[in-house]
Amino acid sequence: MPPRRRQSVTIRHVAADAGVSLQTVSRVINKEPNVRPEMMERVQASIARLGYVPSIAAQRMGGSRSYLIVALNDRERTIADWRNRQGTDWVDQMMLGGMLTCAEHGYRLIVELVDTHSDHIERELLAAIAALQPDGVILTPPHSENPLINGLLEAQGISFARIGSLKPGPGFALSLDDEGAARQATDHLIALGHRRIGFIAGPDEYELSGWRVAGWRASMAAAELACESLLAQGDFSFASARAAASALFDGDVAPTAIIASNDQMALATLELARERGFSVPRDLSLVSFDDTPIVRFVHPPLTAVVQPIAAVTARAVELIIAEQAGQDVPSVPVITPAQLAIRASTAPPREDKRTDMR
């Protein structure tokens, strides 16, 4: 049984050491105004000498911030990703962006998992809030636009960020530029000389599915290329994409390139292409969305749209902290551009008889 531990050096020690009141020390810690420079210096010297660091528990108890930001992720999906060990690094990228940004401001990021589908999601969230009293919450898909969660957080008066959402409303909307990313991918293929570029869309439940399709359509239209018979739909799963790719291959206009709306679907397309004797990228160019680590290790490594999850999460943290500090924060969605990582799965199309010449 460990001994009852107490803070070794408290604000009281600092106050005594500097010969000022607790209040003055508190003011210095919180960078509040109305402290003479010399006082401030004296206090800071004491703080440094004593190695004083405020207890966040006490700070929270005193009625101020908790310096805690909760990153809410879907339990089922996150655990499955961890268990599968397929290299999905969504959480890592969130930590990379979120933790480091938190650390810069003296905050901590705590990852919490909640059941999306559960009807006690409300209870789970409230429990986390009651226990942790976080200063902010970062929502990720599929929670970002959950009205229950959104309403609850708003009612509790907690700042929160919605990653992957463009909707106005309470909380900050932060999204990757899905449409722009799809355009970039399409333009890349067009520049390589492709004219029949297929697209495997994601499910309609996800708004971003539509954005990605829109980007592809826009690029195709700009290049005066037809989209007819070049669009198929999957549900982000490997199996669904095999069917979708199959439909594309067997369709009226065999594509020379395919863009898949996520990695799993791109891998399925790659597999199917192989089975049909198509060599990638010689017979078929392939572009993937998400750029999880795995697409770098398949053969050939896939050209992919990189999701800047770390950057978006970092921004989310900054917004939350800025709002805490009473600073002005933008009320429009924050859109972060995506990048295209060009690898070995895209190349100019092979010359063939079907190349139309107008």
Next chain:
Amino acid sequence: MPPRRRQSVTIRHVAADAGVSLQTVSRVINKEPNVRPEMMERVQASIARLGYVPSIAAQRMGGSRSYLIVALNDRERTIADWRNRQGTDWVDQMMLGGMLTCAEHGYRLIVELVDTHSDHIERELLAAIAALQPDGVILTPPHSENPLINGLLEAQGISFARIGSLKPGPGFALSLDDEGAARQATDHLIALGHRRIGFIAGPDEYELSGWRVAGWRASMAAAELACESLLAQGDFSFASARAAASALFDGDVAPTAIIASNDQMALATLELARERGFSVPRDLSLVSFDDTPIVRFVHPPLTAVVQPIAAVTARAVELIIAEQAGQDVPSVPVITPAQLAIRASTAPPREDKRTDMR
């Protein structure tokens, strides 16, 4: 500026609702004895009805636990892994084991990064402790046996676990069974019919390097096989392993199988084998250590020793919580067996003229 938030339902509300004193509620929350079953029930009913969840900040202030466990990782290495996006999932596996186990007991896991090489590592750790007041700390290599950290934690009276360490001393030592794992890998190859099994060791700075070599030696000896000219050493880096594998290939006894002490070194060996025209596993069987996701996606997928990081971290959390609760905890190192994932990189050796027949 968000409004000053307060706990919506506190222990006081529960006490009033149940018509008992604060203390009784506290006792129920903490499962302390000396509460009549009927009282307990009444209090629990109120807790459920009001949706009460204790504030960990307040609990900590009251002088009890903080319900926080810090997982200390090396900053440089962790950030590099996140940035590289090579699929390294050490942190994820820690969270899988650590977070879930924490959650079962009402604890939270907070990941903290500190600079190993920095001389202010002491200050960093003390700051984290002062701010968070964690109930426990989980150390990972290369911190596990850092005397400064060990001493500091002991002095602070904080329970801590040392992952990847077998040393006695303050804190719980938890390790994977490196020697056993190496034996398993070697035995697997011997069972396949290999007799000339090479081993690429890790650097001496890591104790586990020695354990792994010992396991290989033991298995070889048990099968009456010679180790002569079959041991090479690297430093866990890709480059070092190319040299090591090269030495093995060019040595007196060309191995028909090689065990590399980590994934990077296995990949280097694979690459070199390819360059020399050896087909894996036809001409050379290959076993890797660590089993990061990447080895599943190379061709052929590598047979590998799986590091049960999640299981070990889960155990670490359990030990810390048990000690907190005043329960008896083992004082001997906790060794978790490793598993061998058999994939396509190992096969029986090809018949060749050099097969000795005694």
Next chain:
DNA sequence: ATGAAAGCGCTAACAG
């Protein structure tokens, strides 16, 4: 510009 007082939600130590 500084200080003194009160209280945050909870638990430990003591009473009954």
Next chain:
DNA sequence: CTGTTAGCGCTTTCAT
């Protein structure tokens, strides 16, 4: 077995 009291370390009032 149960209730009362006194803090924990900090931040808010409100004085000065």
